[in-house]
Amino acid sequence: MTSSRKRSRSKSSGFGLRGLLVIGGALAVLCIVLIGWFTMAPGKMSKADAAEATTRADALLKADNATGARDLAAEAVRGDPDNEDAHIVLARALLALHEGVAAEGEIQRAVDAGYDPKAVPQWRAEAWALQGKTDKAPAEADKAPAKQHVYGLRIRARALTAASDFAGAQAALDEARHLAPDDAGVWTDTGRFRFTAGDLLGAAEASDRAVKLAPGSVDALILRGEVVRSQYGLVAALPWFEQALKRDPARHDALIEYAATLGDAGRTVDAVAATRRALDARPGSPQALYLQAVIAARAGNFDLARAILDKAGGAINDLPGVILLGGTLDLEKGDYEQAIEKLTDLVGMQPMNITARKLLAVALLRTDRARNAIDMLRPVVARADADSYALTLVARGFERIGDRDQASRYLDRASAPGVGVSTAFSADDSTATLAADAAQKPGDPDAIVPLIRALVTGGDKGAALAKAQDIAAKNPGAPGAQLVLGDMLMLLGRPGEAVAPYQKAADLRFDEPTMLRLIEALDRSGRREDAANALALFLSQNPTDIAALRLSAHWQLAAADYDAAIDSLEDIRTMIGDGDAALNAELAAAYTGAGETGTAVDFGEAAYGLSPANPAVADAYGWALFKGGDKEGALELLQKAVILAPKHPGLRWHLAQVYAALGRKAEAKVHAQAALADPGFPERAEAQALANG
Incomplete structure (x- = not known):
């Protein structure tokens, strides 16, 4: 401790003139840098330069590069704080970037600098709507000057939509389209409204019209990307977001949608890069941080995910x-x-x-x-x-x-080796209560669907079907309405008829639940090839969807395409790990079929350790042992599988073959005949030969 103090004093006493010169020199350099920065900084441009920058910013805004317009207009404002046009261009750019608070401030500064206050209500209303002030925004939008009347109607519609007044919003947009039928902004807002209201067919039509009218509109391109993602899948949506980013490379909302889509499509590295660009565009962006946290959690790095999510604060x-x-x-x-x-x-x-x-x-x-x-x-x-x-x-x-x-x-x-047919949740209220609610809201799916559930629960399936048909007819653009009808037809054992409403739903929103319903209906109505094509289309757009990959692997196994099944199953294992008994069992079956019995036995053993009471697991493990030469071990497991699921023909057939290999012909015949009792059993010729042998 003493020597440390001595060293400290020694350094202090040696400071002297040399130290002062060093500090003086450093301060001189700092002064030169500061003088240069203030002289050359954008905030010190002349009034003429500021006016020219304002003109260029307005041009960028018209070219749908709102980020560039914002940055240039901000320079103009710093150069000439009294330039009302610079303030209003900056405000409009901020509105395009959904920065409502900052936009409201710039609108007021523009007015204070001399901008006509009667010309700004529609922009102030938009700023309020972005801030969630939906009670004030519609009335302010109504004050828009005559030449901005259509714009005011658009903002009124946005505010009313946010307040869940869909009827009022639709009326405003109907009037806007009547007054300006070729206005891309009107069609973009119409598409956004319909998308929010669940009318995906209407949203698709409106978004398509918007991008045709204004191919470079970033807002229209983002909306089109979101609609296409819902309709067709992740991969199909990416080009639309990429087009938007070509127009405005730093547009925050485009980067967020792009990153989310990349992440869901399995392109993790690209997704992280997009989130970093979003953070550059908007430092501290909670949406970008959330996406990074999701990516970290998917990779199993929970500590990192937690740390990133904490950075996002409470904004979302x-x-x-x-x-x-x-x-x-x-x-x-x-x-x-x-x-x-x-x-x-x-x-x-x-x-x-x-x-x-x-x-x-x-x-x-x-x-x-x-x-x-x-x-x-x-x-x-x-x-x-x-x-x-x-x-x-x-x-x-x-x-x-x-x-x-x-x-x-x-x-x-x-x-159990399989699952039953999907059905809706049961009703929470009485049929009478729900019928009264539905009567007060005619045509409202949210009111009618619970009534349909209650009718099904009460056994009145005919009335439930009639309600489902009515709701589907009245809501042709709502995928949920089509799914309700398809579900009712499936419940009534009419899968062939269910295909049509499921296909309509898939045309509107081709997500995982819709895909699974459509494929089940096609498969149960004898259209396996069409079902396989639908599954392949879904996977081409959603390559990391677990449910689709599992279904694909299951069909590959059934078709004895073992190498393809192994690839699909190993992809799933990479994503979800080794703790899934059913996955390990299917890997055992796939490797057995491919002749790699050592690997098959390992997976079978792992599956059995996780779920020893699962007959499908016992069968996969036993069959792997049998193909690997352990007949006695196989027999014990396959006997257990048949005890657990005696009506499953595949399990019976495997056990029959093991008995035959052990020379126990009578028992082999019994189980072969049991397998043949199922009319859908595929290996009939081999089983018949064994049963007759």
């Missing part, structure tokens, strides 16, 4: 995606109470969000609230197509409360 905390991610991260960290709070809010916002329900159930189970977890999953496991994970969670809940019979029932369902 009320968005469903952010709530779901936050709840997931809390759950992974063990902060169960926080996860429960977030996920409970999300389920309240989105009652049919099955992912949120399952995550919330996990958190409830881990905090010894088993009954709450069961209640949370009741509407999910009430469906015939409930997934094994949800069923297992409910079973664990019943185990916790000591109800072994119910736990066994749900575990049996979780272990």
Whole structure:
């Protein structure tokens, strides 16, 4: 300690003149730099230069480069703070970039500098609408001067849409289109309104009209990208966002949509690059940080995801995606109470969000609230197509409360080789209550769909079908209305008729639920080739969709295309890891078919360790052992599989072949005949030969 102090004093005493000269020189350099910066900085341009910059900024704005216009207009404002035109151009650029607070300030500065206050109501209304002041914006938009009347109608419509006054918004847009039928901005706002209202057919038509009228309109291109993404898929949407970014490379909202689409399409490196560009355009962008957090979470780096999400602050905390991610991260960290709070809010916002329900159930189970977890999953496991994970969670809940019979029932369902046909959630209210609500809101799908569910639950399927047909006819541009009709027809065992409404829905919104419904209807109506084409089209646009990849791999296995199945299944394993019993079982089956029995046995063993009561798992493991030469080990597993699922012809056929290989012909015949009892069993000739042998 003493020597340290001595060294410190020694350095101090040696400062002297040399130190002063060094500091003096540094200050001189700093002064020169500051003088140069203030002399050459954009803020010090002359009034003439500022006027010229304003003209160029206005030209950039007209060319749909709002970011460039904003930057140049800001320079002009710094050069000549009294230039009202510079302030108004800057305000309009900020409005185009959805920066409402800053735009409102510039509008007022323009007026203070001499700009006509009667010429700005439509812009002030837009700034208010962007800030969520939807109560004030419509009246202000109505004050727009005659030459800006159409613009005012557009802003009125935006504000009313944000306030959920869809009738008022539609009326304003109808008038705007009547007055300016070839205005691309009007058609863009019309498309955005229809997209928000769920009329995807109308949104597609309006967005197509907008980009044809103004091929360089960034707003129109972004909207078109969003509509195409919904209609056709991720890959098809990318060129539209890329076109928008060619016009304005730093447009924040275009970069966010582009990054999100790239991320969902599996192009992670490109997605991260796009988020960084968005952060350059808008430092601290919560949307960009959220996307980075999602990418990190998908890669399993939860600590990084949490750190990035914390940087986003609370600006987007009320968005469903952010709530779901936050709840997931809390759950992974063990902060169960926080996860429960977030996920409970999300389920309240989105009652049919099955992912949120399952995550919330996990958190409830881990905090010894088993009954709450069961209640949370009741509407999910009430469906015939409930997934094994949800069923297992409910079973664990019943185990916790000591109800072994119910736990066994749900575990049996979780272990079954297949799932049932999808159905809608059951109704929460009485039919009479829901009928009264629907009568008060004629033509409103949100009111009629619960009534349809109640009619189905009450056994009146004929009335439910009539309601579904009516809602589909009255809402031809709403994919949800078409799906309701398709679901009803599937419930009535009419898959061939369900194809048409499902195809209409897919033409409007080709997402995963619609794809799965369409493919199921096509397959069950004997149109496997059409189903395969629909699946291939979906995968071409959504190459990382797990459900589509699993279905594709399943069909590849059924077609004995083992190499292709291995590729698909290994892609899935890369994305979700090794903890999925069904995936490991299918990998075992694929590698067995490809003749790689050593690898097949490894995957079969892994699957069996995860789910020993699953007959499909026992079968895959046993068949891999059989093909690898372990007949006795195979026999034990395949006997267990048949005990668990005695009506499954494939399991019976595998067991028959093992018995035959062991010389137990009588038992082999019994199981071969059991397989043949199923008219859909494909390997009939081989089984018939064994049964007759």
